[in-house]
Amino acid sequence: MDAFPNRLYMEIQRHGTADEEKTEQAFLDLAFKYNVPLVATNEVFFATPDMFEAHDALLCIKDKTHVIVNDRRRLNPEYYFKSPDEMKKLFEDLPEAIENTVNIAKRCGFMVEFQPPALPIYPDCEPVGDDIQKAREEMYDKIRNYLTDDPKTGKTVQEQLDSRTLGELQEAVTVQKRARAGLVKRLEVHVFTPDMTDEDKKQAGQKYYDRLEYELSVIIKMKFSGYFLIVSDFIAWSKAHGIPVGPGRGSGAGSVVAWSLTITDLDPLRFNLLFERFLNPERVNMPDFDVDFCQTRRGET
Structure with a gap:
């Protein structure tokens, strides 16, 4: 916390997984104990819930396994791109976690400076003398x-x-x-x-x-x-x-x-x-x- 004054947040996600349900209360307790603000986030792997099965098949292809295999990496249909209203409803008991998503976005101001193209000098050019x-x-x-x-x-x-x-x-x-x-x-x-x-x-x-x-x-x-x-x-x-x-x-x-x-x-x-x-x-x-x-x-x- 001392290393990141006023810039450290406790992230909370709710995709309905067992691990999230098991650890959320511990994260909340830590946040309240050390006065760390909460922020709600949602990992996105596909645009809509109906794309889950197609994405699951792609995961299997990437990991060289099959959909019917139980012991493999898998997600669930909740890893889709949720709307602001859906996120507010999902975290209606933690409204400050939603508000902080906007606060963080406002603090992320960055403008890429224009840089001219950077190419190596072509090595096989016409030679020059000592002068x-x-x-x-x-x-x-x-x-x-x-x-x-x-x-x-x-x-x-x-x-x-x-x-x-x-x-x-x-x-x-x-x-x-x-x-x-x-x-x-x-x-x-x-x-x-x-x-x-x-x-x-x-x-x-x-x-x-x-x-x-x-x-x-x-x-x-x-x-x-x-x-x-x-x-x-x-x-x-x-x-x-x-x-x-x-x-x-x-x-x-x-x-x-x-x-x-x-x-x-x-x-x-x-x-x-x-x-x-x-x-x-x-x-x-x-x-x-x-x-x-x-x-x-x-x-x-």
């Missing part, structure tokens, strides 16, 4: 054009670059390099045809390169380069080890960068898929690729 400042400046030049002055934070492009860790800069440069190289391969296999001239290829590929650069600007500005690299890495590993991976599902299939990194195998422009459904500057949550692995080997990924 870190020179390396930073070289990486600045490669990604500077993807950034703009931020009116929300008031940070200039240079301030945004300076605030990034070395790992974040390496991720941005790496995703840029790999996405560009990957798109070249994708176009050669899936878009260009043998009868195309160089001019034809240039015209056919331009919309892909434009889309790629636009997506990179969003990805790099929002600091999701590492996420794309991580997903690309475990998908590439799975394919290299013969684990079947789905071609792409959900809004992530609308990304040319994802297609270029072989995260997906669907050409977004061919099917008129939108990148903004997956990621855009107004999105406050992390993007989420829907990846389907072979059900018999997905545990290896």
Whole structure:
């Protein structure tokens, strides 16, 4: 009691079990003896009493036993979600126990603070030399054009670059390099045809390169380069080890960068898929690729 002044309660439950009936008076005596307030609670395992039998069967499945077995864990139909009126009637002899449920609820005020996504720095990035400042400046030049002055934070492009860790800069440069190289391969296999001239290829590929650069600007500005690299890495590993991976599902299939990194195998422009459904500057949550692995080997990924 000294450890929890004015915050210690004696819990009373009434599900009609023999143990509760046997111990309730002892709990009440202790509460009155030490002036500990009572609180009424009700364990909930199913929504309504008629769901008891189904829940009982699930318990048997979980415990690898059968409904007809007597010596097993079991509940009763009273473990359902009771209404306020039902709880008041059940504890009508202890009204203070009901009142304290509200008092406790009022004391539980908590607001989760927003935290930016926390991802590990992708380890297999473009290497840097011993001169870190020179390396930073070289990486600045490669990604500077993807950034703009931020009116929300008031940070200039240079301030945004300076605030990034070395790992974040390496991720941005790496995703840029790999996405560009990957798109070249994708176009050669899936878009260009043998009868195309160089001019034809240039015209056919331009919309892909434009889309790629636009997506990179969003990805790099929002600091999701590492996420794309991580997903690309475990998908590439799975394919290299013969684990079947789905071609792409959900809004992530609308990304040319994802297609270029072989995260997906669907050409977004061919099917008129939108990148903004997956990621855009107004999105406050992390993007989420829907990846389907072979059900018999997905545990290896």
